[in-house]
Amino acid sequence: MDTQSAQAFDLDARDTTRLRVLQCIRAGGAISRTDIARDLDSSPATVTSACGALLDAGMIREVKAAPSESVQRGRPRVMLEVNADAFAVAGVKVARRAIHVMLVDFKGGEIGTYLHVLKQSCMPARALTHEVRRAVELACAQSGLDMGILAGIALGLPGFMHADSAFMHWSSSVEERNVDFRPLFQEVLPCPTFLDNDANLVAKAEHLFGAGRGLRNFLVVTIEHGVGMGIVLGGELYRGERGCGAEFGHVKVQFEGAVCQCGQRGCLEAYVGEYALIRDASVGRQSDVHKSLQDILDAARSGDALSHEVLERASQILGVALASLVNLFDPEHIVLARSRPKFDNPYTDAMLDALQRNTVQVDAPLPGITVRNLDETMWAKGAAAHGIEMVSILKIRERGAVDAA
Ligand SMILES: [Zn+2]
Known part of the structure; x- marks a missing residue:
């Protein structure tokens, strides 16, 4: 709970x-x-x-x-x-180029999923809120669901945000900093809307449906355009006091190092995130040689030395950073998740090797590690699960107010 x-x-x-x-x-x-x-x-x-x-x-x-x-x-x-028929809930994940929507009934049964393509990866908060509305409308239309029946929308965004107050400090998907989403949600969206960090929602999905089932202490690290983390401690998500906790992607791995998308220097993400790999593998080349991580993996496989070197180095940096997580949290389990492209074995092995070598050595086995190629709907599924929890709380509070009257 x-x-x-x-x-x-x-x-x-x-x-x-x-x-x-x-x-x-x-x-x-x-x-x-x-x-x-x-x-x-x-x-x-x-x-x-x-x-x-x-x-x-x-x-x-x-x-x-x-x-x-x-x-x-x-x-x-x-x-x-x-x-199941009491309420419907929409789980929404804002990704770089698309909004994923999953509609579920109150029991968590899937009603439908929908992918809404975005023309831009970063936009003003108001425009993004309208895109979310559009995505939910289209999802409902596709599933033949009256949008009026939605009792809640749970929205997952990358970045630093305070879930309880729907206050976003920073997100790579939003142009402004420090946005109070509550009035925007009230104005644009048809029902109560809940905001959370997207990696927290993957942790929620893993806790309820995946490798974290029944576990009390585990970590989920998501590796995509950026690097995110969800922390489950004592069976509950740990969000931090200001909602800025668990920002594994912005742990510093190099003093005064490469510029990160958050504005600071030397963050892990600035060395292992997709944009960082594209930057490093394009040094001395035409800028459009590598458009995605997949291009770099393909080039490495066809013998391109620079691409191989960049991937190998990023895998080792990530492994060392993961070892710090083990040293810090001593979790039961870590789930490493990415949507696309799939984890590639040689680089996964380099990462796991660096992890092992840098973990504090005791006479006890290391935590279990699940390397997971994430089904993209998992993010929206976690959001939907969060939405059901929040709607349950809201409806019980409403009912309590009726009883008290
Ligand atoms: Zn950063």
């Missing part, structure tokens, strides 16, 4: 219990009141009361258990499940 978010939304004790019950039902698929009380170590009366409020609000529904699960003398056992 994202208790940080619950705290940020000021849920009282009763509403927090309702949220925990809802999340227990979500995790259980279909679960009886008795089992919820046992799982939450709570009294049956408390659980029954919370379930009553959630049923009234339409967030859950009763279903009859399969005959084999019916244990109460001939009477079918009543189970509870999340009401």
